[in-house]
Amino acid sequence: PSFTLGGTGGGIAYNREEFEEIVRKGLDASPTTEVLIEESLLGWKEYEMEVVRDRADNAIIVCSIENIDPMGVHTGDSITVAPALTLTDKEYQIMRNASIGCLREIGVETGGSNVQFAVNPKDGRLIVIEMNPRVSRSSALASKATGFPIAKVAAKLAVGYTLDEIMNDITGATPASFEPTIDYVVTKIPRFAFEKFKGASPLLSTAMKSVGEVMAIGRNIHESLQKALRGLETGLSGFNRVDALVGAPRAEIEAALAQATPDRLLIAAQALREGMTVAEVHAIAKYDPWFLERIAEIVAAENDVLANGLPRDAAGMRRLKAMGFADKRLAWLALQSAGLREGVQRGIARGGGLIHDAVVAMTGGVTEAEVRKLRHRLGVRPVFKRIDTCAAEFDAKTPYMYSTYESPSFGEPECESAPTDRRKIVILGGGPNRIGQGIEFDYCCCHACFALAEAGFETIMVNCNPETVSTDYDTSDRLYFEPLTAEDVLEILHVEQARGTLVGVIVQFGGQTPLNLAQALEDAGIPILGTSPDAIDLAEDRERFAALINKLGLRQPANGIARSRDEAVAVAARIGYPVLMRPSYVLGGRAMEIVDSPLQL
Structure with a gap:
């Protein structure tokens, strides 16, 4: 449908009946009552170019983005990487010229645009899918991936500046007309909330369903992908085993691969563990063989640990x-x-x-x-590198960092963190947006940064959400774009404690995510500012909280704690149905349920 966002009202029709239904919904969704009907590109490779152009016809490609998921899944629901990794230089140059040509023809001369392409992997046929003549979701991702502030630059272009008149904030020495250079790999993985909606189909299509996303940065695709997976906060620590498919019949694995679901990349890894080849997985899932080969390398490394x-x-x-x-x-x-x-x-x-x-x-x-x-x-610790827009060609004035592990082949691994000798406070963000934990917590993190900066402290932000203001390079004094796990946060704190005074860490502004890290940080001897981990546990642990209410002589609903099915049945029988079941340490009603009978319990 015309003039809609996020694939609203669109779809893929496999027969006349589905076609008529999708067209009816599309016409209703379009404010101009029109829909575009075009050939299916299912299984093709999808790319995006983020372009900025000014009134003097200066144009730059800020970033190329490649969708790991094939066409048929909305780009907002796709796992994406930047820069594009499977294009030949010739294909890239064709896309680059075509992108700039689109902006010239349409007349975009005061800002950024997003141009999307599809490539047929069988014959290399390349076509333009669409163009957004504005900043988009991909623009925000490209800005965080490169350090190039697209919206800020676009605003200046709109009032008459040209790219060569705008200075690059990060280097302080180059104009915005310099195309950013990326010497690392960025991965974005969307976050879904199907568990919140009973009966909702987890199948992904041309209409966007994700509620948030995580971004990770590494020196190679293996590192970037695995950091993004653990940054999702869905219980993954990497390419976790898909238990339902361990030892499953080949037909069952192939059926799972054929469906576009949020877990399909994990299923592809499991298929490789179960003996399928890269070619066989590619034939069903349509992931590019290059990405599957990298996943196969991760699986091979896992097998080595399993064996030895x-x-x-x-x-x-x-x-x-x-x-x-x-x-x-x-x-x-x-x-x-x-x-x-x-x-x-x-x-x-x-x-x-x-x-x-x-x-x-x-x-x-x-x-x-x-x-x-x-x-x-063994002396194996990460070093931190800077996002500087120029692959270290110029000095970076802005400390915007990510972690990686370097080989000491040419001497000691170089850490570019360069901590200061100031009094510093670390604020932990909220990670990817989800239902119950969203931008409202990021607002709190940002204002905490501003208040602490006014009080004279150096502010250090740790977060992995590209959709937030807290991950702008100029919100805090120092930004670490890292997953919010105990391992990653403790390594950051280790580096920052090398110089200056770490006053402490604030965990109460990022929602449930940093609260869950509080105890691990305290156990490591890190000062927790504000509410103590014990006080957090007193409120979050429902058993301790119920005991506190009893001690204070306050009224509360009849309740009991269960740690097994039998205990739950006994507690529910004592209280009487219906009962409300609530886990500890969750936000937004996650896994909570009103239960009416022992069978439902």
Whole structure:
């Protein structure tokens, strides 16, 4: 439909009946009552060019973006990477020239536009899908991916400036007419909330369904992808195993691959674990073979840990960390390793007393904390690099950073963080938007930054959401674009404590996400400013909170705590149906339910 956003009213018709239904809805959705009917491009590769042009016909490509998901899934629901990774230089130049040609022909001369292309992987046929003559969701992503402030530049172009008259804030030495250069890989993964809507179809289509997104930055696609997966905050620590497909029949795996769902990339990894080839997965899911080969490399590295346990040398550990493996993921893999199973069997034979010793000896640790200790003992820690728009050609004045693991092949890995000697306070953001935790928390984080800066503190923001103001490079004094996990945050704090005074960390402005990290930070000796972790737990742990209410002599609904199904049935029988079931440490009613009967319970 014309004049709609997010694919509203659109769809793919496979027969006359579906066509008539989609057209009817599309005409209703369009304010001009018109729809475009065009050939299906299902399975084609999708690319985007973010272009800025001024009144003097200066034009630059801020960023190229490649959708990992094939055509048929709305770009807002697609996993995307920047820069485009599977284009030949010739294809890129054709797209670049075509993008600028679109802006010239339409007449965009005071700002940014987004031009989308599709490429047929069979014959290389390239076509323009659409153009947004304005800033878009992709513009925000491109701005965060490159450090080039598209909206800010577009505003100046609109009042008469030209690109060569606008200075680059990050370098302070180059004009905005310099095209940004990217020497890293950015991955965006959308966040969905199908669990909030019973009966909602998790199948992705041309109409957007995601509620938020996470962005991650790494020196290679392996690192960037795995950082993005753990930044989603959906319980993933990387390419987690899809339990439902472990040992499943081939037909069941192929059926899962054929459906465009939010978990399809994880399913592709599981298919490779189950013995399918890259070519076989590509034929069904239509992911580009290049991306599947990179996932296959991650799976191969997992298999090595499963077979041999964790590496006992720094080079081996650094190789895994450079591929984006989280300590938590490595701990899980170590637990599953063949060496662990042998150790457990020996421990059981001796009465069970040596199980933990066997585990630690053979795998290097069973918990995330033990893997972290091993890594630190081996001297394997991340370094931080800067987003500078120019691949280090000029000095960056703005500390906008991401972590990576470098090989010491040419001396010590270079860390560009350069912490200051000021008194500093770290604010943890809220991560990807979701129902119950959105921009309202980012508003709080930003104003906390502004207030602390006025009070004379250096402000340090940690977040991974490209849709927020807190991840603008000029909101805080220093920005770390990193997943909000204990591992990633503790490594940032380690670097920042090297100079100056870390006054503490504030966890109460980012919603549930930073609250869940409070205890791990306190255990590591990090000062928590504001509400203490114990006070947070007193309010968040429903059992402790109920005991507090009783102690104060206040009234509350009849309640009880259950840690098993049998306990839940007993508590519900005592209270009487209907009952309300609520987990601890959740936000927005997640996993809460009104239960009317023992069967439903």
